[in-house]
Amino acid sequence: MEKYYLGVDIGGMSVKAGVVGAEGKIAVKDSCVTRIDGGTEAFIGDVHNLCVKVAAAKGLKLSDLSGIGMGIPGTVDSRRGIVTYSGNLDFKRTNVFREWQKFSEVTIKIGNDANCAALGETRFGGGGGVRNSVLVTLGTGVGTGFIVDNKIFEGKNGEGAEGGHICVKMNGEKCTCGERGCWEAYASAAALVKQTARAIKKHPESLMREIYAERGELSARIAFDAFKKGDKTAENVVKRYVRYVATGITTMVNIFRPDVVIIGGGVSHEGEYFIKMVERLVRRHAFGGRFNKVPPVVGATLGNDAGIIGSAAMTM
């Protein structure tokens, strides 16, 4: 009989769950709204109900599954089953294993959501099944996930892998975390929006200003769109942003030297030309580039399913 796994991707807005086959394909999936105002027990009850429902849609009970994995935003102590802290879910030292046991005897695994996504992309997505990878998610923030020897690397008590908060510029831009000069403050989509706004102010003749006026809101795409239409100011914004992205990735490569670097998140949808620009810089600046083999940089391919697939993969 074929083996099936359940992957749950818990987010601040919604909880997504899917039954996943051994080849990393989603057989069936479903979701529910994240309700945390009723307390932790009620919330885990919702998650449990969703799991039962999605398994049933495939004709399975929870006990029929070969594994249930959950990706949770925040600091996750996967060994002890405790979420040390999650701003999105208002969890503080929450024992998820114990809460889950109130609803089911089937054991679960939990992990940080970004780490689970990294595992999914590495095994079944852009990584193509390598054993060592770095996933960089360029979204509102900069998330990182490290797969070392086919396993999620999370540091003591799941408190590591915070690659968005490496310092790339001492005394530099203020970061949401309170520090200065974090990579996230330069390479996130939010940072690119700021960089775009500054450039428009300084160069009102830029095509970016027109696009902004048309669309009515600033976004990370404006600079890329104007760049592709030949706007010089946009070109400078994009090239500088690419340098920011490549700087952090080069640091990751110098430390981890993985088989591959995978870029995901909203900005990665810019496509192959953007990924190649980043790769070129990483290859040029990585340590010992002349003697050592610098890993390729590729785009993520699983999109929003990476969390479900990776959470399931954690139990494979």
Place this chain on the structure above:
Amino acid sequence: MEKYYLGVDIGGMSVKAGVVGAEGKIAVKDSCVTRIDGGTEAFIGDVHNLCVKVAAAKGLKLSDLSGIGMGIPGTVDSRRGIVTYSGNLDFKRTNVFREWQKFSEVTIKIGNDANCAALGETRFGGGGGVRNSVLVTLGTGVGTGFIVDNKIFEGKNGEGAEGGHICVKMNGEKCTCGERGCWEAYASAAALVKQTARAIKKHPESLMREIYAERGELSARIAFDAFKKGDKTAENVVKRYVRYVATGITTMVNIFRPDVVIIGGGVSHEGEYFIKMVERLVRRHAFGGRFNKVPPVVGATLGNDAGIIGSAAMTM
């Protein structure tokens, strides 16, 4: 019968070897000069002779040993036994396993020297036997070694763990590696000497200038010595240098979240007050410091023996 291991620490100037017990104590040690002008085979022959000699001093043959480990400066592919590149030894894709087999049938293990030292300090030195650590060596350069789950973490083909070359200041100081803004360009002993020279030029009234005149040469110690005597300029130099050191360590902590951070190398001999200054900043700036437990920062304790002990520990 008690188990003994052989640790070999290969350096650009000398080769040191020691018989090490299971508790990480050196029973007997010896050394020879590094001669590379006779070619690789002759050099490995020298290393072999040293091994035979030091084992014999303990009444042992090589085949009596429970393991032989060698730490080598450069990029070491420990799995395949190949030194991809070593500037110090003029090795390029040198197959050390094969060269060794010309002299002995006993198998050996090889690793990067800094990584071996990290393993030694973690198991038997400042680390006190934890399973996860970061060793930072503040010497002419900045070296890093990572112990993850009791094993050396070296990245693909041994090309990772180059923590000295993480970027801490984009477009910053020029580094010996050719890049700009590397941590090493701010936190090495050589960098501190440069920072001291600049401060003396700018503030000729500083006590550092007198100490420099007395000793006749610049060194990393001048700033510390003047600082301890109350010199204000020296205080600024030291405090800024401590910030540089802490910045890179904070990045390592955010990524690895180890059990402990160990500082070794010449600058670490400054002592406990220096280590504590660094630790205070790391605790203040590490990600999620309020919720997460920031690892302690400690000094290395094995000194020059770390390489021998760690190389032996690699085989335990």
